[in-house]
Amino acid sequence: MSAEKNNTSHTKHRHLKLGLFGFGCVGQGLYHVLDETPGIKAEIKRICVKHKNKTRPLSEDLFTFSKEDILNDPDIDVVVELIDDAKAAFDIVKTALQNGKAVVTANKKMLAEHLEEIYQLQQQYGKPVLYEGAVCGAIPIIRNLEEYYDNDLLTGIEGIFNGSTNYILTKVFEERKSYGDALQKAQELGFAESDPSLDVKGFDPKFKLVVAIAHTFGVFVKPEEVINIGIDRISDLDLKFARDNGYGIKLIARAFKVENKVFGFVAPQFIESTHPLYAVRNEYNAVQVQSAFAEQQLFVGKGAGSYPTGSAVLSDISALTYDYQYEYKKLHQPHDLKFTNRLTVEAFVSFDEGTAISMSDFEQFQSGYASHGKQYMVGKVSLEKLQEWSGWDGVGVILAPNATLTPQKEVAKSFSLAS
């Protein structure tokens, strides 16, 4: 990189002292990866943890329970934030930048909720925040969107952004496990968030999508603006339907551009066996980038787990040794892109008989049938309506295989409302 400008030797690389917040799955993974990596010019000076009475594998004097011991230590160059609590995490990031420290974080919720502020804080204090580990674990997607696809015209990004739900869906299909058992296993393996609803309701992949949208299209969007439909209401009938048709079910995060509009949402979808995402199993994540000239590119890698995420964090730390920072290039490219949810989506909707869902709710009704007290309707329906339904008891929403996604023409829409 260009800290190496006019010289390729490594002498320019700085030796970094790290202050680590959190010593859970990822924190311990990072410690191990760092320990096993020769030539990395960084060392952990202090680790701030919450619980006093936990036995830890490292010498006690490496640990502190007061964040000031890291944030106010002039000797520490980089704050590595790996805690669960998004609010506390943001305070740490903000103070670290104010105190002239670079930051590496893997906290997708915090990033999604504060990305624009974090961008501005970087401008204000001139210190970088890197977060490759926050988006699809070991897959270097942010770095590639920033550096490699910096000029190609990106039209869409989609994929499997959550390892634990993909693990659960894999087990449910391949081993005919129940959700409960599959989820518990995922948590034992350290794939699942401490709050499983973040995963199964599609919040975790949404947070990652929000970050990806900023680096793909140069648009800041708030997580609450982005619709997420989870896998927690998928029924045995849905699973049977998928099996009978040779489909898989994947929780897909996607964003794409049509004219000056950016769309983005998270929802489960039936996936044909020939689809590139069908073969992405267990805790693996996948990201497909669609661009004008490089065309379709697929990245597959471990999206969760102690070492894969730890190695992504380490890669950011390594980048800081030559003062790398995100440029948010898409943000600086002139555009008039606006995020919107005015989208019509082709979906399968399952619900108990008597639920207030009817053919007329669909902009284009395709088929419907009833079985075992359940009703099925298939057709094109507005994304907002799907979101509303997905909040109702006993309503399952799954996108059709290769579902058509149609931006709503304001005019056409108002007509259809009038009619």
Place this chain on the structure above:
Amino acid sequence: MSAEKNNTSHTKHRHLKLGLFGFGCVGQGLYHVLDETPGIKAEIKRICVKHKNKTRPLSEDLFTFSKEDILNDPDIDVVVELIDDAKAAFDIVKTALQNGKAVVTANKKMLAEHLEEIYQLQQQYGKPVLYEGAVCGAIPIIRNLEEYYDNDLLTGIEGIFNGSTNYILTKVFEERKSYGDALQKAQELGFAESDPSLDVKGFDPKFKLVVAIAHTFGVFVKPEEVINIGIDRISDLDLKFARDNGYGIKLIARAFKVENKVFGFVAPQFIESTHPLYAVRNEYNAVQVQSAFAEQQLFVGKGAGSYPTGSAVLSDISALTYDYQYEYKKLHQPHDLKFTNRLTVEAFVSFDEGTAISMSDFEQFQSGYASHGKQYMVGKVSLEKLQEWSGWDGVGVILAPNATLTPQKEVAKSFSLAS
């Protein structure tokens, strides 16, 4: 990147004047991609071409037939080398660096033959040479090996490194085309090299592998040291065997590390339908990186074609606007790695009856049968022997699905020779 050190504005980016050598498939692709890309701070000032009497889509005064018009023009910052002739290409690159110009090239043959010199010339003249487009087209593999996997411990890299043979094998299997027809189609589409033997005999993927080995393991190896076995001797019987067993055949380039040895070769292999590379079709390429902590990562993208390769070249040009250069980090990490071909490989060997191949040639013979005047032998055999056989008339060599690859213990080897 760190030209942005202490500032994230774009003002630091330089506007580049480009001198282009060659205006074939990739050159014209680059011209189009550059033309269609807003915000890229680069323009083509001159294009040097060979043939005087060709009608070209651009104004005549953009073209020249004398390379000095570019190499001696102090106004030109970057030489973009996209010609076929490897020897002429190296002279251009060398002179460009000597004249203080940065270089972008997509010439894998030239790079493979001169990589160590090109590395030293960069040190000597302090100007970068970038070549993402030379290795798997649009897949950003070199950049990721350099910047993202700079510290993770890489143990192996393998994949489909040649778009035209993958296109041919796809057509041969899916459309039951003949080689001839499939190859011709590939050339019409601009996937195949002007000399098809570079593709079908596995030289082109070998050249890419040589470059990848330098950036994966920090080892320079000469292309003539690396064994390449092509797809040009695959017989109808091989195809039938693959179809009967639900296998595909892919031309696989791979390199991996065992203790202090690096192995690398190109050979066709039977691939099971569940293998991640099985689904990589037509001109798509794929690269799998195996590392200690990020674990398995798969990159899939267009490996050939005018725009995909053009966009990779553009991405390198864009990187030069902030003075990016490869650091060859693996080369600077202390290691005692040596490249060797002392490997035992599990393979299927088909040959005409009477060919001087016998069970005793195998280090571990597994099975054999005869059919239609052809003989088949399956077992573990030395890579050198496979290379020798693959040069004989009527001998086909294809690696077994998930073939075991066993480094030869010098001692054990000498025993087996003695016996």
